[in-house]
Amino acid sequence: MAVTRTQKEIRQRAPLWLLALLGVNLVLMSVSARDESGHKRLIQVWAQAVASPVQGLFSGATGAGTGFFQHLGSLNRAATENEDLKRRLAATETELREAQMARDENERLRGLLDFKEKSGYQTVTARVIARDPSEWFDSVMINRGSSSGIERDMPVVTHEGIVGRIIGVSPVTSQVLLITDERAAAGAVVGQLGASEAMGSVRGYGRNGLLDMRYVSGLETVKQGDLVVTTGQDSIYPAGLSVGQVVEFKQGSATSPHEIKVKPSARLNSLGEVAVLLYRPPPRTPPPAAPSPSNTDRERK
Amino acid sequence: MRLKIAVCVALAVLLQTNLRLVWPPLVHLDLPLIVVTYFALRRDVVQALIVGFVAGLATDFFSKGLLGANGFSKTLIAYLIAALVTRVMLDNPLARIPVLAGAVALDAIIIVLLHRMLGQPSLVPFAETAAYKMIATTIAGTFIFYMFDIFFSDRARQRRHFAFRRRAARRSLVSRR
Numbered sequence: 001m002a003v004t005r006t007q008k009e010i011r012q013r014a015p016l017w018l019l020a021l022l023g024v025n026l027v028l029m030s031v032s033a034r035d036e037s038g039h040k041r042l043i044q045v046w047a048q049a050v051a052s053p054v055q056g057l058f059s060g061a062t063g064a065g066t067g068f069f070q071h072l073g074s075l076n077r078a079a080t081e082n083e084d085l086k087r088r089l090a091a092t093e094t095e096l097r098e099a100q101m102a103r104d105e106n107e108r109l110r111g112l113l114d115f116k117e118k119s120g121y122q123t124v125t126a127r128v129i130a131r132d133p134s135e136w137f138d139s140v141m142i143n144r145g146s147s148s149g150i151e152r153d154m155p156v157v158t159h160e161g162i163v164g165r166i167i168g169v170s171p172v173t174s175q176v177l178l179i180t181d182e183r184a185a186a187g188a189v190v191g192q193l194g195a196s197e198a199m200g201s202v203r204g205y206g207r208n209g210l211l212d213m214r215y216v217s218g219l220e221t222v223k224q225g226d227l228v229v230t231t232g233q234d235s236i237y238p239a240g241l242s243v244g245q246v247v248e249f250k251q252g253s254a255t256s257p258h259e260i261k262v263k264p265s266a267r268l269n270s271l272g273e274v275a276v277l278l279y280r281p282p283p284r285t286p287p288p289a290a291p292s293p294s295n296t297d298r299e300r301k
Numbered sequence: 302m303r304l305k306i307a308v309c310v311a312l313a314v315l316l317q318t319n320l321r322l323v324w325p326p327l328v329h330l331d332l333p334l335i336v337v338t339y340f341a342l343r344r345d346v347v348q349a350l351i352v353g354f355v356a357g358l359a360t361d362f363f364s365k366g367l368l369g370a371n372g373f374s375k376t377l378i379a380y381l382i383a384a385l386v387t388r389v390m391l392d393n394p395l396a397r398i399p400v401l402a403g404a405v406a407l408d409a410i411i412i413v414l415l416h417r418m419l420g421q422p423s424l425v426p427f428a429e430t431a432a433y434k435m436i437a438t439t440i441a442g443t444f445i446f447y448m449f450d451i452f453f454s455d456r457a458r459q460r461r462h463f464a465f466r467r468r469a470a471r472r473s474l475v476s477r478r
Contacts, residue, residue, distance in 0.1 A: 011387070014346035014380065021354045021376045028358075028369030033419035047362035051315070058315045066323045 111159025138181035161242035161265030218252025329437035341382035353379030
């Protein structure tokens, strides 16, 4: 038979419940406090043993949860670290690029200095400040002009080879027509100057950054990879300056010249510093006048 | 309902034993006390007493302290809150916060006093530990109370009851057709 109690009765009995439960706790506490033989520990160990399967499940679940969040945390840390490393890498790359640029510039300037010492020509070192924006012309602007002693038709070189010639001068800047422009040309010889007779003229080919070498006799021996140097007969470039290297060659004959394509020695696409040779070709002496017949007769007499 | 309460108490105690593993500062949370306070606020004194007793004693089983200290403290707190709630209206979210904070403070005081009275090594630093426990438990408890309201409040019970009646009515309509 079920006993139904009113709320009032329950409330009235609550202090009794309280006292009973507190009493149980007090007894447990007093036993636990006086316990020297480890009974209390025994109760706890047994309680934990009973709860251990459930606790194991919980521990596994919370461990997995913790692992997941730790993994998320470590992912977050890794992402932050990754960003930091990327920033540092970018900074290092910038520094490296600057260092490489400085090294390249240093090499170019040293090359120009060596060139100046070896060639014996007076030079003005200049920096390329602009390139021709039009695709029709191959010219650059340098930051030296007439105030530095530069004049029209002076040759411009790097330590690797010829670059072009001055075609316009202002007091502080000059315009250089690159050797690759179709309107530029230079007298050149394949091989060593003085030893080779494969002489001709190089001029801009208009594409691929190559030069077209013309008028080389088809009877001369030319090989791919031969060096091409200036002859000094064009009244612009002094003799013996490197022009480039033969990269394409089509054998000519006794009646037709060789078809030769030359790759310029100077890296014209990445010009930084150049040297303007303050060079004036020696004035051409007119050929000696042919002796007149009257004079000849007089001499015979 | 009783099963739900038993599951809640068991979950609270078992979670409490694993909180430190999840994140060491979570040790300042007292989940069993939150559960005890919640059920003590429901105006059923005997139920509150039993929940307090069981939760406290279960906590003691997994604790290194005196066996029965948590049981004593939580039973007493459950009774005091249940007695208070019959006289003062505390069944709103704002009023629960000081009740929970007071319960945490009282729990800490009772446990420390019991340990002292029974000649156990004193629990120090009391003020710092109690303060952390009060802050953590009050903040977490406020949110946990909201979650419990979804499952245990009278309104939720009514909602479930009406939903059941609606489903039953629909079924009877379908069967008549």
